[in-house]
Structure formats: C-alpha cells, structure tokens
Amino acid sequence: MKNNKYIIGLFLCLFAVQIAVPVYMIVNKEKTLVLGKQFKFRTVPVDPYDAFRGRYVALAVQQDSAPVPGDIKLVSGQNVYACIEEDKDGFAKIIGVSKGRPKEGNYFRARVRYADGNKVRLDLPFTRYYMDEKKAPAAEDAYRKHSQKDKQDAYITVRVRNGCAVIEELYINEKPISELWGHNT
C-alpha cells in the first residue's frame, strides 16, 4: 500500500513535468502575442523544392543577415540574439547580433547559419506558417507571386518580447491570409 502511494506520487511528479513543458510553450507564446511589440518583415520567395507541400507555407525573410563587431567570434549552429528596429518604411531591420541577452531594445533568439568575417547569416525562428493542407499550396503560390522583386507586397507580422518571436499573421497584398482563405489564426 505504501509502495502504491510512493509510485503514484512519482507518477504525478512525472505528469507535472510532462504537462509543464507544453504549458510553458503556450504561456510564453501567448504572452508574446498579447504583450509583444509588432514588427513587419518583408518576405522573399522560397525555392519550391525546399517547401514541404501541404502542411505549411514556407517563409523566407528578405533580411536574414547582420553586421558583426570585429571582437565577436561566432560559429555555425550557435544561438545568438538578433537586435531589431523599424526602418523608415515601418519594416523591421536587423541591426546587429549579441551573444548574451541585450539589456534594452527589441531582440529575439536566432541561430548562426554561418559567420563570414564581419557579417553573419542567421536562421530565423519564423519560417513556417501552418495552415490547412488543402489551402496551403494555393496560399504558398500566392505568397511566392507577391514576394517577387517587382511585386513585393507580402509580409509577415511578428510579435517580439524578451527574446521570443511569434508569427502573428501573413499578409498578401495588404490582406491577412485569414481573410483570403478563411484560415483561423
């Protein structure tokens, strides 16, 4: 009987840990969406052979590189913080990277793809927009058409807070995708 109570107690501790991880993810993302500052990122087309058709729209952001001060050494795969601010057109611009969490300003976690002298290329944490598998191919097609150089009016809005970045919406021709394809965000 005592053994049973001990086992149940341990089980409940395990359950608490297993629930805590997804709940933490939810709370963190919700706080960012509700309290975070909104930034707009211009998008560029993604090579169709790289996109996983049907489950999500594959995204790529126009600016995914940043200058690096000479005294900072970065290696591929390293986690860093990308510091951002708005440019004169109201779109986000990555102005630099930091190894440690910056004390002020807006920033989010990213990973170094490769560092080349005084410039670093980053893997950003918003490359997928999940939607219904039947609607995703058409949405992706529209997104790609509106991300070309001569017709660049697709962008994403991202909420940023304390290093966390969450995609809020994908816009094509100033309209949110939720309106175009009846997708719930």
Add this chain to the structure above:
Amino acid sequence: MVKKNIQWLYSELPDLINKGILSAEDSDKLKKYYGEITSGGRQKIVLTVFGILGAFLIGLGIILMLAHNWDAFSRPARTVISLTPLIIAQLLALWTILRHSASVAWRESVSTFFMLAIGSSIALIAQTYHISDSTANFLLTWMLLSIPIVYFMKASFPVILYLIGITCWSGFSQVEIWHAALFWPIFALAIPHVFQSAKNNMYSNRTAILFWGVSICLCVSTGIVMEGTVPGLWIIVYSALFAVLYLTDSLLFGEITGPWRNPFHTVGASGIFIFSLILTYEWAWESIGWRHYRTYGEYNQFAGILDYLLMTALLVIAVCLLVVSIRKRNFFKLLYGVLPVVTVFSYVICGFGENTIMPIILFNIYLFVLGIATMTAGFRSYRIGVVNAGMIIIMAQIFARFFDSQMGFVLRGIIFILIGIGFLAANVVLIRRKPGVK
C-alpha cells in the same frame, strides 16, 4: 536457459529414466531446478503485439484527424486540444499501473500511446503558434520527456521508439547545429532498462528485441555522431565497435542460441565481414590521418575530442574481451575479434606513411583467412549455416576483386560456376558426415 531447450530436456527425461541413466528423484530435481514451463506464452505475445499496434495506430489516427480539422478551431480551442491527448494518456497510464500492472499487453500498449501523445502535444502547439523550431530540438524534447515512461511503466517498446528517436535526433542535430555530442548521455538513459531485462532473463524475447534495438542504434548512430575532425578515425571506431559486439556474446550467453536471440553476435560478425570487405577498397584509405586534420567551420573541435574518447573506450573494451577469448582458447572468436588490431596497424601505416597499398593487401589476406576459418569451423561442428557463411565471405571477396580487375566474362563465369559447385559439394560432404545420416 532457453525455453525451447528446457522443453527438449523435459521430453527426454522419461526415456532417460527408462534406460536407467537417471532416477526418478534426479528427474524431479531437474524439474524443480528449471521450473515449470508456463503455457500460453504465444498468446501473451500476440496480445502484447496487437495491443502495441492498436495503440500506435489509434495515436497516429488521432493526430491525423486533428490535423485535418485544425483550421476550424480557434487558437484557444487548439491549445486545449493540444493538451488533451497527453492528459488522456497520463490518466490511462495511472489507471494501468493501479489496475493492470501485471499485464504486459496493457503496459506496453498504453506506454506506446503515451509516448505518441507527448510528441503530438508538442507538435500541435508548434502548429498553433507557427513555431519554426528545429526538428532536432523537437525530437530531443519529445524523447527526454518520454524516457521516464519506460521505467514507470516497465515497458520495452517505448525503448525501441526512443532509440529510433535519438538516432533521428543525431542526424538532424548534425545538420542543424553541426554536432551531436549529447548523443552518448541520452543513449545511456535507456541502458538501465536493457540491463534489467537481461538480468531478469537473458533468453527472453523482450531482451532479444532490446539487444537488436541497441545494436542497430549503435551501428547507425556512431557514424552520424562522430565529428570526423581526424579523417578515417571512423575506421578504427567501427572496427572496435563490431569486435566488441561480437565478443560480448561469449560473456552474456552460456549456451548456443540462434542468430535471432543473439543480436550482438549476429550484428558483430556481419559487421566485421562487411566492414573488412569495404576496407579492401582503396578509397577507404585515401587522405586519412592527422595530416589531414579538419578545422574549418562546420567541424566542432569539442565534439572531435569525444571521437578520441569513444575510440579509446571501444579499443580498451575490445582488447579486454580479446584477452578473455585468448584465456578461453577460443581462437575462432579471436580471429574475428582481432579486427581492431589489424585496423589500427593499417591506419598507422596509412596515416603516417600515406601508404594505401599495404592496408589493402592486409585486409584482403585477413578477409580470406576469415572465410577459410569460418568454413573450417563449420565443417568441424557440422553446421551447414556456418560453412555457407564462410563461403559467402570468400565469394564476396572474389566478387569484389573481379569488379576491380580486368578479367574477361568467360573466366569470371567459369570461376563463379566453380564456386557454386564448391558450395553444393561442401553441403553434400557435410550432410554425409553428419552423425546418424545414411
């Protein structure tokens, strides 16, 4: 002892008593020592397997259904739905422990569903918030949250899923962050369960399946996890790994078992053969050694140090097992297990002297000797399977050399026919020599 062998022994007892070789009391003592053979074993296996498959399919079906109707739900609704499979699985697990803890079928199927529920919860949340986190991070989180299930539920199928999961993780980790140094500690998390199963019954189906999982996981993951800062170090590491797997069986198993029940022996011996065959090609020995040390971008120097530690550990274990084989005067095992010694010697010659010809000659001789020794061992013990294995080794080597050299088709055809006749003749001789065969 293997159940099949115990059944055979029990079937022989009445005959032995009748012939006066054993007394009735001795027979009772034997039966008391080995215990009763529990019936219904096959039924239990079928129930367990069907239970696991059922849980697996239900889990996948739920994921697919939720994915299809996803668009119809609001974000708060999706958040709640994301957690629902996990909560249901936890409640089921608790109920199983309280009410059906003795049932293997319940424990295995519920723990399988539990593991899938964890993965689906994390994946569904990632979809809800468009999280583009790396696949490596997702797999690592899923596996680390799942491994405690194995110990709480005392279930083994999740261990197999875990080994598959961490093998996949190592591949994605190498691609995304350029190293998989964490692999060995997370692999070690599964070992206590494997060890416990072996301790309970070395010859059970559960232990055999776990050993197969561990062997295959090690063979696949080792190459992925190795950083490769020193080119060619994989040659020494894999040769030591296969030798360790092969030589371990003599420590674990007291009686001869079939290839299914002894995966270490099967994987080790097959690995030694295939690996030695690969090392008879020149491309395996090109540009190896410390002269070609890699330091550029994607090679992680710290992970490279782990390569040396792995190589050292495997070589030390292989040498210790070799010493045991020498003491037991098991020279056939010694011949297979000596592969790391041959490899290290070849590596040093090639790595420092840039001589690729000597290792190729050495491995051709080694493989040929291995084939002849295997055939001889098969003849001596009247095991046709072992004889044929030896002939396959010889044939594979000749086959490989044929494609290397400039021999004509007719000559190759004649030699293949001769080898085929050799196989058939060997089988006939062996069958005729087998005692009791007229």
